[in-house]
Amino acid sequence: MIFWLAAVALAVVPLIPAVPVYWVTLLDNIGLAALVVIGLVLLTGVGGMTSFGQATFCGFGAYATALLTTQYGVSPWLTLFVALAVTLAVALALGFITVRLSGHYLPLGTIAWGIAIYYLFGKLEILGRNDGITGIPPLSVAGYQLSDSRSVFYVIWAFVLAACVATSNLLDSRMGRAIRALRGGTRAAEAFGVDTARVKLIVFVYAALLASVSGWLYAHVQRAVTPTPFGINASIEYLFMAVAGGTGHVVAAIFGSTLVILLKEALQRILPVLLGHTANWEPVVFGAVLVLILQKWPGGLWMFVERLLPQSLAPKITADAAPLPVRSLPARGSNLLSLERVRKAFQGLVAVNDVDLSVRSGDIVALIGPNGAGKSTTFNLASGLLPLTAGTVSFDGVRIDGEAPRRIAARGMARTFQHVKVLPDMSVLDNVALGAHLRGKAGVLSATFRLDRAEEARIMADAARQIERVGLKDQMLLQAGSLALGQLRILEIARALCLDPQLLLLDEPAAGLRHFEKQQLARLLSQLRDEGMSILLVEHDMGFVMGLTDHIVVLDFGMRIAAGSPEEIRANPAVIEAYLGASA
Known part of the structure; x- marks a missing residue:
């Protein structure tokens, strides 16, 4: 109930004339980041697989729509399906290799292909090399172009809301329990029939597709695409958002995205006033604050919000549910x-x-x-x-x-x-x-x-x-x-x-x-x-x-x-x- 009330309150924000465009733009950026972080919550927080390459999948979504809309005149809405298909193919190929790694080799593997693909984006002539692709058309609905922050706000947050609901539904299911079981090690999960390699690949692909949607939206919001937003630094920031918010909760992805983006904006405004313009202190202070958060509250800051929310202890049991099929036992003594x-x-x-x-x-x-x-x-x-x-x-x-x-x-x-x-x-x-x-x-x-x-x-x-x-x-x-x-x-x-x-x-x-x-x-x-x-x-x-x-x-x-x-x-x-x- 509280989640839906918050969604309604958020929907009203752009309609208030007194709300500056700057704040609406910040909310758009938070929404774009939250899509990636929701996938990371599932992949890293629940599934236990640390990834430093999620920004790369944003790049596949962004470049796919940028190329098709500018070079071939394809409708932006149609390019979403192409972007997802491209990301699916790449994620399956990378995931088949990556999820079989364990320990520190898994994050190192994501760093390796993340850096490689980032440089690939900057070297391909068809993608404009380091200059990227410009002139990307905005999204449009019924002939109305969503070319400003207020109008595109609802599209972004509709995708965020859908991702939250879909991911929450997934976790509250048979497959969700299999995903959670990955954190307890593969032995116990395999002993109860979970195909851990398959489940890991599913989670990896799911998180990649959410990142691809974020990249697709980013391309039509910014109207230009370059390799910079899809590098290792952006992936690290997304991971910080997931950890700072709380890696075990879907809604905490939005909280963590908001926290990190607002912190960066505040530092950009406050530090030059306090310390002058002689040096760029923002990365230093930003890193120090995040290290403090991770050291002091390793479970994320969402726990402070969660304490204020009512806790539901109602059992998820239907008394009149039909019984599951029962296995026949062999003859006694055999x-x-x-x-x-x-x-x-x-x-x-x-x-x-x-x-x-x-x-x-x-x-x-x-x-x-x-x-x-x-x-x-x-x-x-x-x-x-x-x-x-x-x-x-x-x-x-x-x-x-x-x-x-x-x-x-x-x-x-x-x-x-x-x-x-x-x-x-x-x-x-x-x-x-x-x-x-x-x-x-x-x-x-x-x-x-x-x-x-x-x-x-x-x-x-x-x-x-x-x-x-x-x-x-x-x-x-x-x-x-x-x-x-x-x-x-x-x-x-x-x-x-x-x-x-x-x-x-x-x-x-x-x-x-x-x-x-x-x-x-x-x-x-x-x-x-x-x-x-x-x-x-x-x-x-x-x-x-x-x-x-x-x-x-x-x-x-x-x-x-x-x-x-x-x-x-x-x-x-x-x-x-x-x-x-x-x-x-």
Whole structure:
């Protein structure tokens, strides 16, 4: 509601005669910057991919329309589609290479191609070299030319408003959760079926297209295009706007753009009066202020505005939503998971040495052993997070060794992690709903145009059901980062259940839980077994394991030393020696 009231108030500004053209022009420039920064919020703030090349995509939009309108007389509105098509092709080509980089190589990659394309703009004869292209016609509506700041204001801000709504819709969707999951690392996201490489490319292209629209508008507002506004300095400024505003919020993109542009304008007016015209102090002071903001408020200044806004805690759950399709479980007692002579060597260290392990449908199997025995490594081999050195892994009669984790997840295998992997800034409900990623089909276009609501309601209803099932109903709307370690482990189990798996892999699920919480977890796992689900778990709590499992496999120094029922394992001399030592 507040967002729409602010939009109406903004729309009235150019109609007030007392508002100078200078201020309207500033608002136009803020709008043009905000389009780029909204894309950066999604790319960098939400997706975790830092880009120093967004101004380059503005250049593709600007030069495409400048060339077509001045040389070939094409209508400016038609050139928008050409500009987007050109940017799409370039972004796909650059993104295919860039998003596969990680760490500091990713921003370095964007700097490299950003500088290269900037110099390319200044060298091509068809683009006017460094002199650029002039004489670009203004936009027109019904024969009326939008040649001044007041008239073009509404076009610019209509695009900004549309970008805000579309991006907010995208984030509040199945694809939005997949994008947010990128910040938590690719392992957890892949384990629940997210094709992280594809999602990264989608975000990269989406941000590039918004920047292209900004460049297209810029060309028709300025009526001339040169390479200067599309260089590395402009890209750095856009990134500053995103960070200073608040990288996790769409509307903060407008706030950050306003902050940086007004700061620059103020410094240009104030510093010459205070310090004279003998030196250009603006970049020095501007940089110092931004460094102060980044050091003092690394989350951005939007948090001060957010505190003044009402917070909505209403759950996004539709009670009468149709249930999601349920996977059929294999016949009880059939062989579901088989590891045969599985080996994993890290150079000279053999972490898992020719281990055999099997899980029958409807059984709870425990994998135990001293610290460093290779239990979690075996888990990672079974779920596809690590490649095998030798051996085979089969699931439901099909070999899966060598398959990507997301494809294994699609077959019906869900897992938790030894070190909890949740998204602390997302609610418990959204974290659990990520587990149902493969149970939905809606893509980017469906999300941005809000055509995915029926499917989203079904996913959220199932996530809420799993949360209630594991006993976290009272924490459903809290941020996951506010939960205790034991609750986070239970959250991971709810997320895994949301995948509707045939086999549940639990890596130390009872770690950090109090006694009564372990009892509740044991009851939950027993209930799941009674429903026909199979469970493989790694655990150190022997009391928890012995009273729950049907079969136990013991590892020591990467080798299987025993296997059998809890009673057999409890009395096995090799197990006693591994845990207590030969003298005991």
